[in-house]
Amino acid sequence: MTLTSPRRTGLTDQVIAQLRTQITSGEWPVGSRIPTEPELVERLGVARNTVREAVRALAHNGLLDIRQGSGTYVRATSELAGVMHRRFADASPRDVAEVRSMLESSAARLAAERRTERDLGQLEALLVRRDDAWASGEAERFVAVDTTFHLAVVAASHNDVLGELYADLGDLLRGWLRDDVGPELRPEHLMDHRRLVAAIRAGDGESAAAEAAGYPFLCPGGRAPQEQQEQREQQERQEQQAQRDTGDQDTSG
Known part of the structure; x- marks a missing residue:
């Protein structure tokens, strides 16, 4: 997709529309840096002030993130997603987990009732891709595939409203999963x-809903503080036991 020189009427609105299309089409993915202001001026054939005004408007709507000294980055793929980013930026991880649990369990229940063979094929393929991504050790790659898997479950519900809502949450979901996974992939995650x-596949809506409902609370961010403390203590005990076992082996050798 290429940028074209707009007509000389309503220039700012036309530039906004073109930039929004680059974002919503995926040409500029979430997290990517968009072309610099001079580059946009050259491609669009408009004044610098017009480009600056358009970028600021999209930043105000939540689609772009202007970072002084670094550039301008895509924050979200729709205005609703942008609003969600601003609204939930400081939300409690536990609250986020509860909302995800409700949405994902409802979607899984509907998916069990309405899935097609094509849906099942896509889910099976994504399971394979998910395993491959984990085996690669690349956290960002795994987060991308895992997000796509969850979106595919929602798509299999064949509820357009739920699909649109979750698609707008998709950018946030990717961020939440990234926080859960951390910079490196750990076996316990x-x-x-x-x-x-x-x-x-079995059409078991109850089991599908129950399975999906539990995932958000298994993520580190979704656990209650007490659960997190217990997890850390258990991990420390395991590490200490492993060290003792290693010491015993060295002594016996």
Whole structure:
């Protein structure tokens, strides 16, 4: 998709429309840096002030993030997603987990009732891609595939409103998953989604809903503080036991 020189009427609105199209079409993905102001001026053939005004408007709507000294980055793919970014930026991880649980369990229940063979094929393929991404050790790659998997479950519900809502949440979901996974993939963070797909394939809405409802609370950010403390203590005990076992082996050797 190429940028074209707009007509000389309503220049700012036309530039806004073109930039929005680059974003919503995926030409400029979330997290990517858009062309610099001089580059946009050259491509569009408009004045610098027009480009600056358009970028500021899209930043105000939540689609772009202007970072002084770094550039302008895509924050969201729609105005609603942008509003959600601003509204939920400081939300409690536990609150986020509860909302995800409600949405994802409802979607999984509907998916079990309405899925097509094409939906099932896509979910099975994404399971394979998810395993491959985990095996690669690349956290960002895994987050991208895992997000796509969750979006595919919602799509299999064949509820357009739920699909649109979750699509707008998709950018936020990617951020939440990125926080959950962290900079490196740890074995205790991997959740097997095969039972969910099996329940959807079997048309078992209750099992699918229950399986999906629990995932957000298994993520580190979704656990209550007490649960997080217990998790840390358990991990420390395991590490200490592993060290003792290693010491015993060295002594016996």
